[in-house]
Amino acid sequence: MATERIGISIPQELHERLSRFKDGLNISKICQEGINHAVRIEEIKADAPDIDSLVERLKGEELKYGKKYIEEGFEWGIKDAFSHLSLDDFLLVESRREDDGCHKWHEDDAPFFPSEETIKAFDEFDERTSVLGNDGIGSDERCLLIDQTPGIGWMLEPKHYFFRGWLNGIYHIWDKVKDKLIALDQKPEQLSAHIDDLITSQERSQAVQLASEDDEN
Numbered sequence: 667m668a669t670e671r672i673g674i675s676i677p678q679e680l681h682e683r684l685s686r687f688k689d690g691l692n693i694s695k696i697c698q699e700g701i702n703h704a705v706r707i708e709e710i711k712a713d714a715p716d717i718d719s720l721v722e723r724l725k726g727e728e729l730k731y732g733k734k735y736i737e738e739g740f741e742w743g744i745k746d747a748f749s750h751l752s753l754d755d756f757l758l759v760e761s762r763r764e765d766d767g768c769h770k771w772h773e774d775d776a777p778f779f780p781s782e783e784t785i786k787a788f789d790e791f792d793e794r795t796s797v798l799g800n801d802g803i804g805s806d807e808r809c810l811l812i813d814q815t816p817g818i819g820w821m822l823e824p825k826h827y828f829f830r831g832w833l834n835g836i837y838h839i840w841d842k843v844k845d846k847l848i849a850l851d852q853k854p855e856q857l858s859a860h861i862d863d864l865i866t867s868q869e870r871s872q873a874v875q876l877a878s879e880d881d882e883n
Contacts, residue, residue, distance in 0.1 A: 735827035742784045743835020750781040756840050788828060795824035
């Protein structure tokens with residue numbers, strides 16, 4: 667097998683220690699084994715499947731786990747959209763859409779305030795799922811894993827999925843309403859009619875004011 671020569675540098679202190687044992691060590695073989703190991707690790711990394719495929723698989727498992735919780739929150743989001751949220755609330759929800767609502771709602775410093783009925787339902791939901799354990803079947807193994815996983819564990823809590831479902835329910839209704847509002851705003855004949863009404867109203871007010879002044883004179 668053909669070979670190639672390469673030069674390596676080592677610290678002086680290591681060279682002095684090596685000098686005591688160099689006659690009994692195969693320096694070339696040791697270096698080859700070390701380099702071969704390092705290269706093989708890099709080859710394994712390079713040949714690994716695309717990381718995005720793993721992310722998609724784990725994301726699918728996460729959504730499967732949280733599906734029943736999302737559905738419950740989604741139902742309450744629909745209810746609040748129809749009976750509780752104002753136009754300003756919808757606009758606030760839209761402005762926070764990119765950061766998924768900051769994952770907060772009915773705390774004192776939260777950006778969103780659901781209805782009292784939804785808060786009550788959420789509190790009951792949180793108590794129920796805490797008793798069952800976070801896998802919903804009475805086991806607290808997943809709960810322990812969540813508590814011990816900093817940074818991402820909180821995303822797997824049932825109340826997080828409930829909140830995501832609540833937001834998605836509101837997004838669903840708002841997207842339909844928003845399109846209709848935009849469509850109305852873009853109809854020039856309606857805008858023109860509205861302007862005509864304003865002009866007529868202004869002219870009527872001016873006429874009443876002039877008549878009042880004439881009576882006084």
